[in-house]
Amino acid sequence: MNWKLAARAEKMNPSVIREILKVTERPGIISLAGGLPSPKTFPISAFAEACAEVLHKDGQAALQYAASEGYGPLREAVAAMLPWPVDPAQVLITTGSQQGLDLIAKVLLDPASRVLVETPTYLGALQAFSPMEPEAVSVASDDEGVLVDDLKAKAKDARFVYLLPNFQNPTGRTMTESRRAAVSAATAEAGLPIVEDNPYGDLWFDEAPPLPLTARNPDGCIYLGSFSKVLAPGLRLGFLVAPKGIFPKLLQAKQAADLHSPSFNQRMVSEVMKEGFLGRHVPTIRALYKRQRDAMLAALEREMQGLGVSFNKPAGGMFLWLRLPEGLDAVALLPEAVERGVAFVPGTPFYAGAGDPRTLRLSFVTASAEEIGTAIAALADAVREQLAH
Ligand code: PMP
Numbered sequence: 001m002n003w004k005l006a007a008r009a010e011k012m013n014p015s016v017i018r019e020i021l022k023v024t025e026r027p028g029i030i031s032l033a034g035g036l037p038s039p040k041t042f043p044i045s046a047f048a049e050a051c052a053e054v055l056h057k058d059g060q061a062a063l064q065y066a067a068s069e070g071y072g073p074l075r076e077a078v079a080a081m082l083p084w085p086v087d088p089a090q091v092l093i094t095t096g097s098q099q100g101l102d103l104i105a106k107v108l109l110d111p112a113s114r115v116l117v118e119t120p121t122y123l124g125a126l127q128a129f130s131p132m133e134p135e136a137v138s139v140a141s142d143d144e145g146v147l148v149d150d151l152k153a154k155a156k157d158a159r160f161v162y163l164l165p166n167f168q169n170p171t172g173r174t175m176t177e178s179r180r181a182a183v184s185a186a187t188a189e190a191g192l193p194i195v196e197d198n199p200y201g202d203l204w205f206d207e208a209p210p211l212p213l214t215a216r217n218p219d220g221c222i223y224l225g226s227f228s229k230v231l232a233p234g235l236r237l238g239f240l241v242a243p244k245g246i247f248p249k250l251l252q253a254k255q256a257a258d259l260h261s262p263s264f265n266q267r268m269v270s271e272v273m274k275e276g277f278l279g280r281h282v283p284t285i286r287a288l289y290k291r292q293r294d295a296m297l298a299a300l301e302r303e304m305q306g307l308g309v310s311f312n313k314p315a316g317g318m319f320l321w322l323r324l325p326e327g328l329d330a331v332a333l334l335p336e337a338v339e340r341g342v343a344f345v346p347g348t349p350f351y352a353g354a355g356d357p358r359t360l361r362l363s364f365v366t367a368s369a370e371e372i373g374t375a376i377a378a379l380a381d382a383v384r385e386q387l388a389h
Helices: 018-026 044-062 073-081 095-107 123-132 148-154 177-190 247-258 263-272 274-303 330-340 369-388
Strands: 091-094 116-117 135-141 159-164 192-199 221-226 238-240 320-321 359-363
Touching: 044 263, 073 091, 073 238, 073 263, 091 095, 091 247, 095 123, 095 159, 095 192, 095 221, 095 238, 095 247, 116 123, 116 148, 135 148, 148 177, 192 238, 263 274, 274 320, 274 369, 330 359, 330 369
Parallel strands: 116 135, 116 159, 159 192, 192 221
Antiparallel strands: 091 238, 221 238, 320 359
């Protein structure tokens, strides 16, 4: 059959990087590439108990079709855990926050609509937006997030700005309090809506990040949250909080997409979250990820000495951003690194515009601290090899 593809499908290309990264599934490769939470943090026995309880107490409803908005008690629990007053009626349970991005794109973007993004930004958001064929415009950013002057200059007629203030994917950077205040004031003045994506906000190491942008102007923001990093990504559960002016449209888009997120999973999460479970569980994730970050920083300092490599020190989350010395290219380095048993993600796919070819993303949570040491030594070897060319 000769399938006639939609124009948008013609634009979907298997990424070269994904092809290279397939190799990383080979045994013996230490992958610092994936965005996978550590499976050690998945609370399996709490889920086993919750599963039995849900089936016993509420089995028929848990296995039945349900409302598109989500399971009432879970919406209430989400509203209660957010650090600003949220009406549970404004909470929409989604099939991961990735679905939130898809619904927002469907509801707010036309072909050629301008959507403002950070430099660099979350690749999965660019992928979720792209079927609507918008123009993704990169806002100049530094290690505190978007630059307010550039944001103001590009705000006119943009449908929204997509921001990741906490432990950003891919850079691990965090927007400071003063930058948040300035971004919040500038977007309110320009009438520019914010889509705030915050899957990593709870994974801070030494101190909690400043208040979300949404808390400062709930009427001008759609907020995305996720259970993937604090419970488990396989549940595919996230949520969005949207103001009254846009909530009904997002709900309609949700209905059309998948009717509702799995009733059974929603009830299990609601059950697991009872009696302050997250308050006990999340600190154990923070402690583990902090140790892993420290192992990666120590390895980088040891192994990269004198190579002209620079990197940041993320205050939370899962990722660290590294910049290679002048003349090196992360895409060209990747096969060299894989050859030596380590994989990473080159930075360029994370940019809406031209990317910085010297950048790359490292995850410090999936590999063990010992593996991280071995992997960074191998990466330093690959850098040395490339520098010698
Ligand atoms: N946003 C960001 C910034 C992410 O890093 C991720 C996960 N990689 C998602 C959204 C999607 O997460 P989920 O659908 O599992 O909630």
